[in-house]
Amino acid sequence: MVRHTKQKDTVLQALRGCDDFVSAQELHRRLTEQGERIGLATIYRQLNTLATNGNADTIRLNEQQMFRICDDNGHHHHLVCELCGKTVEIEPPDELWLRSVAQEHGYTVSSHTLEVFGLCPDCQQNQRESASPAQ
Amino acid sequence: MVRHTKQKDTVLQALRGCDDFVSAQELHRRLTEQGERIGLATIYRQLNTLATNGNADTIRLNEQQMFRICDDNGHHHHLVCELCGKTVEIEPPDELWLRSVAQEHGYTVSSHTLEVFGLCPDCQQNQRESASPAQ
DNA sequence: TTTGCTGCAAACCTTTTGCACCTAT
DNA sequence: ATAGGTGCAAAAGGTTTGCAGCAAA
Numbered sequence: 001m002v003r004h005t006k007q008k009d010t011v012l013q014a015l016r017g018c019d020d021f022v023s024a025q026e027l028h029r030r031l032t033e034q035g036e037r038i039g040l041a042t043i044y045r046q047l048n049t050l051a052t053n054g055n056a057d058t059i060r061l062n063e064q065q066m067f068r069i070c071d072d073n074g075h076h077h078h079l080v081c082e083l084c085g086k087t088v089e090i091e092p093p094d095e096l097w098l099r100s101v102a103q104e105h106g107y108t109v110s111s112h113t114l115e116v117f118g119l120c121p122d123c124q125q126n127q128r129e130s131a132s133p134a135q
Numbered sequence: 136m137v138r139h140t141k142q143k144d145t146v147l148q149a150l151r152g153c154d155d156f157v158s159a160q161e162l163h164r165r166l167t168e169q170g171e172r173i174g175l176a177t178i179y180r181q182l183n184t185l186a187t188n189g190n191a192d193t194i195r196l197n198e199q200q201m202f203r204i205c206d207d208n209g210h211h212h213h214l215v216c217e218l219c220g221k222t223v224e225i226e227p228p229d230e231l232w233l234r235s236v237a238q239e240h241g242y243t244v245s246s247h248t249l250e251v252f253g254l255c256p257d258c259q260q261n262q263r264e265s266a267s268p269a270q
Numbered sequence: 271t272t273t274g275c276t277g278c279a280a281a282c283c284t285t286t287t288g289c290a291c292c293t294a295t
Numbered sequence: 296a297t298a299g300g301t302g303c304a305a306a307a308g309g310t311t312t313g314c315a316g317c318a319a320a
Contacts, residue, residue, distance in 0.1 A: 001295080001298085001299075002299080003293085003294055003295075003298085003299050003300065004294070004295090005293080005294075005299090005300060005301080007300075007301070008300085023284090024284085024285080025283095025284075025285095037302095038301085038302090039301060039302040039303070040285090040302090040303095041285090041286080041287085041301075041302065041303080041304095042300080042301055042302070044284095044285060044286075045286090045300085045301085048285095048286095060195060063283080063284080063310095064283095064284070065284085065285080079236065079237055079240060079242055081242070082245065088240045088242070090236050091236075092232070097227070098251060101214065101225050101226075101251075102214055102251060102253055105214060105223045105255075106255065106256035106259075107214055107216070107223070107251075107253045107254065107255055107256070108253040108254045108259060109251060109252070109253040110217065110252055110253045110254070111251075111252045111253075112249070112250065112251040112252060113248060113249070113250050113252075114247070114248065114249045115247065115248050116233060116236075116237060116242075116244055116246075116247040117244075117245055117246045117247060117248075118237055118242045118243040118244040118245045118246075119242065119243045119245070120240075120241070120242055121241035121242070124241075124243060136273085136274075136320080137274080138273085138274050138275060138318085138319055138320075139319070139320090140274090140275060140276080140318080140319075142275080142276070143275085158309090159309085159310080160308095160309075160310095172277095173276085173277090174276060174277040174278070175277090175278095175310090176276075176277065176278080176279095176310090176311075176312085177275080177276055177277070179309095179310065179311075180275085180276085180311090183310095183311095198285095198308080198309075199308095199309070200309085200310085
């Protein structure tokens with residue numbers, strides 16, 4: 001039977017507090033900084049559980065697994081800032097072609113990924129500032 | 136100045152000999168089995184160089200980086216068998232929407248990924264066989 | 271001869287796991 | 296009291312790196 005614990009709440013709340021993708025390590029750092037006492041392993045366990053149950057989306061960015069709350073249990077695609085992780089959900093025009101293409105080659109489809117990476121407005125701005133001489 | 140070596144040739148040829156995505160580890164195993172004496176680190180270095188120069192495509196599958204030769208320096212999408220790695224290149228209908236969506240949110244686009252995972256015909260067959268009683 | 275490349279082993283990093291202890295139920 | 300969850304430290308697994316020696320040029 002699943003048990004309700006303080007740590008579970010902490011992770012879930014922390015994830016809800018993030019609009020954007022965060023890594024387990026980053027989440028652990030933040031929680032520790034704000035005085036929570038929670039093990040890194042617990043964070044990994046909770047995040048993986050959430051992802052498995054469809055309550056969190058995950059993508060891989062910069063050699064890390066990143067997590068994001070996802071209440072509607074759905075399948076999403078994202079526009080992700082490769083510097084800060086700021087994320088916007090995007091809607092591809094049409095994914096019907098996907099199955100027919102697979103079928104043409106005799107493949108079944110079990111999953112697919114579509115992620116777009118770039119710089120968000122803020123990070124573009126920061127980059128411009130650090131490129132030009134300080135004033 | 137770049138130097139021409141036996142190992143470089145070996146890796147490149149081995150990669151050309153694969154139609155499908157292979158991991159560095161797998162490539163090393165194969166080469167070692169067929170008597171080549173080449174270090175794993177060298178394989179990683181060569182594969183990364185090829186990928187950086189646009190001579191190899193890479194995707195992440197089953198927690199590993201996978202590589203595939205790609206002579207035309209292009210950007211591809213794939214239909215990949217999640218069991219054996221067998222790969223077919225696919226052509227999405229239209230990627231113009233991608234930039235306009237990004238633009239709407241003020242993002243720049245530096246890259247995107249689109250990969251479809253499933254089972255190839257052979258692996259579907261094998262799975263059916265192992266599911267039914269042996270005869 | 272010069273210096274890039276290789277091989278080996280050690281280092282790295284993220285993620286998982288074993289296990290004793292703690293704590294909801 | 297029972298057994299699921301937690302924390303810690305160790306292990307795992309893929310990938311990178313430092314460095315001495317090798318070999319293209």
